[in-house]
Amino acid sequence: MIEVAGLTKFYGEVRALDDVTFSVRKGEIIGFLGPNGAGKTTTMRILTGFLSPTTGTAKVGGYDVVENSLEVRRITGYLPETVPLYNEMRVRDYLGYMARIRGVQRKRIRDRVDYAVERCGLREVADRIIGHLSKGYRQRVGVAQAIIHDPQVLILDEPTIGLDPVQVREVRQLIKDMAGERTIILSTHILPEVSMTCERVLIIHKGRIVAEDTPEGLSRRLSQSERILVRLARIPSQPLSALGKLDNVIKVEHVGDNLFAVEAPAGHDIREQLAEFIVKNGWGLLELRREEMTLEEIFVNLVTRE
Amino acid sequence: MAQVTKVLVGFKPKETVGRIGEWFAVTFAIALREVRSLFSSWIAYVTLAFFEIWAGFFFFAIARIGQTADMRYLFWNMAVILFIVLPMVTMRLLAEERRLGTLELLLTSPVTDWQVVLGKFLGAYYWLIVALGLTLYVPYLVHRFSGGTVDLGPYWTAYIGLLLFGAAAISVGVFWSALTDNQIIAAFATFGTLLLVYVITWPTEGTGTLAEICRKVSLYYRYQDFTAGLIQSKDVIFFLLLSLAFLYLAVQVLGSRRWR
Structure with missing residues (x-):
């Protein structure tokens, strides 16, 4: 579903990604693990078409992220690290708007919003103003907008950052529930997260992938x-x-x-x-x-x- | 040749129209959200109030003291007030999205950079239409109190001029808002740019090539014709091209982030 080959990205002189190669099968859920500044966000931004790679190629669902950026974006749901919300909007309006710009047909918007609200446990807050929501709910609204257009691929950048333990558990469960139906990449610098949610882990450090295995395999191989x-x-x-x-x-x-x-x-x-x-x-x-x-x-x- | 044939054979009018319609529908969705956001904050009302109060002030000053229906001064001043106020309206367009991180969301959605820029432009343009709409009491009062003897033609051409002038001003604002995530800088840069092209003829009055060029690019000179009841296609084209040029630049700025 996702094929990344020889991806390198320079920010001026700084090499943020160095020859990153990996692939993700359909329905797989993989974790990107690395400290802050390792290149996780850069990789995700390239996959979603927000940035272009300096060299190398990335394909999502068979589409090249540079050449066929719009097609890639159509089948991808993305939750950036800082959950991007319009604080003055109501949850339902926000999701409806996101559905619209994500290319959902107008007559299907209501159904999709209902689905996302239900799926992410937002029913009680659906008519509230986003700016008044707690951090946990805001994060869930973020996940809801990522699945609003029923994407095949889901890219979640640090989905549990800044949440309290109960909320973390809820968001993780939400992600786990979606495994199988969608291909998911999530990034984190919190270790228990990958072992709890992911089938496979890519460890990224200084722009390089330094290890790739199942959480158990990694544990076995490295001891x-x-x-x-x-x-x-x-x-x-x-x-x-x-x-x-x-x-x-x-x-x-x-x-x-x-x-x-x-x-x-x-x-x-x-x-x-x-x-x-x-x-x-x-x-x-x-x-x-x-x-x-x-x-x-x-x-x-x-x-x-x- | 084969390519051309393929394209021609593959051309399905209904589908193409549908796709273009969808393109604009999504652009309008972006514009509509912008309008809602703008009018849910104080800034829309403060800027509107500023514009209406000063426009009203000049109208009553001219009508009372000047005892005349020649509203050229009013329309000239409206343009000046516009380029003081419009930067405050446009400064947030893209800068705010960048600050909130929602720009990342927009640019990773299946919309083109043109749709984003055009949506923002239309959102701010709505403000302009409201602002100008609220000054329509001017032709109404003049018509009413002159008993219909005043030719309102120059008023309407002035409004057309303001709509064109405003389009150019908003485009400049969209451009600066795309370039910086600091709204104050975006506002000042927009104001500075507009002021420059407005007063550019001042140091070069008279004849000569330089003065001629300055008059050609001066928004003020172009706009003056409209207030005199004159619509010239070269002026219309100038304003439209200027708007398009700055929107194009804004699109380029948005696209450039991919390679930074």
Whole structure:
């Protein structure tokens, strides 16, 4: 559905995007992950025809974003980072206007507005003035205008930024509900967001895509070592050096009052060996579990490496 | 040749008309939103009040003191008031959308830059029509109190002149509003541009090529003919071309952001 090849964008001397290549299948929901200024917004603006790339090509639904910009815009719904709303308008009027300029036939506008209002949970505020709405509702109006013309592709730039936790959950659920029927790209610098909503993650840093995988795959691929946490009933006199002598153990750390972290190279499962050893020595094994590396850590890993 | 044949064979009048109609319908939707937004803020009413009060002032001054139905001075002054007030109306057109971020929405919708610029132009033009409409008591009163003896012809030509002059002024405003997201700068630049082409003949009165050129581009000189009851096609074309030129420039400015 979306094909991006060798996309590069310069702002004057500054290289905002550097040879970005990726593709998104129909119905897929992918997350763009990266710190602020990584090039997420630039990529989205190119996909929506707001900016042109310096070099490289991007196609949405088979249409080139430069050559056939209007066709691309017709099938794309876009929510920019700063939710663009006319504060003096009422929600229903705003959505009707957006439907009109997004090319919805006049007789279908009412249906589409009703659909978007229903879909985004805006029924109670549909006749209110946008300027009086809470941030959460404003964001939902933003999502509503993006789906008003029933686009095949949805591009959402930081859709949950600045919302409180309850609102964040609602907007995420809304996005998840639309997966499958539409192809969705969303950007975020909040890690849990991608693991919760996306099937695939592109990590972008300094204008480059530095990793691309499923949230789980990324997690697996990037953990170069595995940490096993063990909780003991009786702390031996020299636990660190004793555990450290085991095969494949890289490092042992005392992390809590009776909790120890044992690190082993990725791919080596030392849990059985570890359990046997502890039981044999009579230290009282209370707990033994594998510590999953969080996406947060992977992210820090990725963007600090470069 | 094959291309031409294909285009000719592929030409479906009904469909083409429908598409052109749709093009204008969407443009009018943009204009209508602009009008609503303009008239939901104080700025529309403050500017209208300013225009009407000063136009009224000059009318009664001329009618009372001058005891004459020659309203040329009134119409000249109306043009001057217009180019003081119009920048306040036009400054927000695109600058405001840029500030709100809604410009990004407009430009990523399936509308062309021409539709956006034209929609904005028409939105501001509505203000002009309202402003001029509210001065129609002038010909009415003159007609009524002169017992129908005054020829209103020059009044109507003056109004046509104001509509053309206003179109050019609004286009200049749209252009500056596209160029900067600072509304104050947009207003001053528009005012400056209009003032320049209005008074451009002042330092070059007389004969000579320079004076001739200045008179040719002077809005003031062009407009004067209309207030004298004269509609010349070269003046009409001048105002229309000037409007089109600035709208074209505004479209170029909007398009240029893609490459910045």
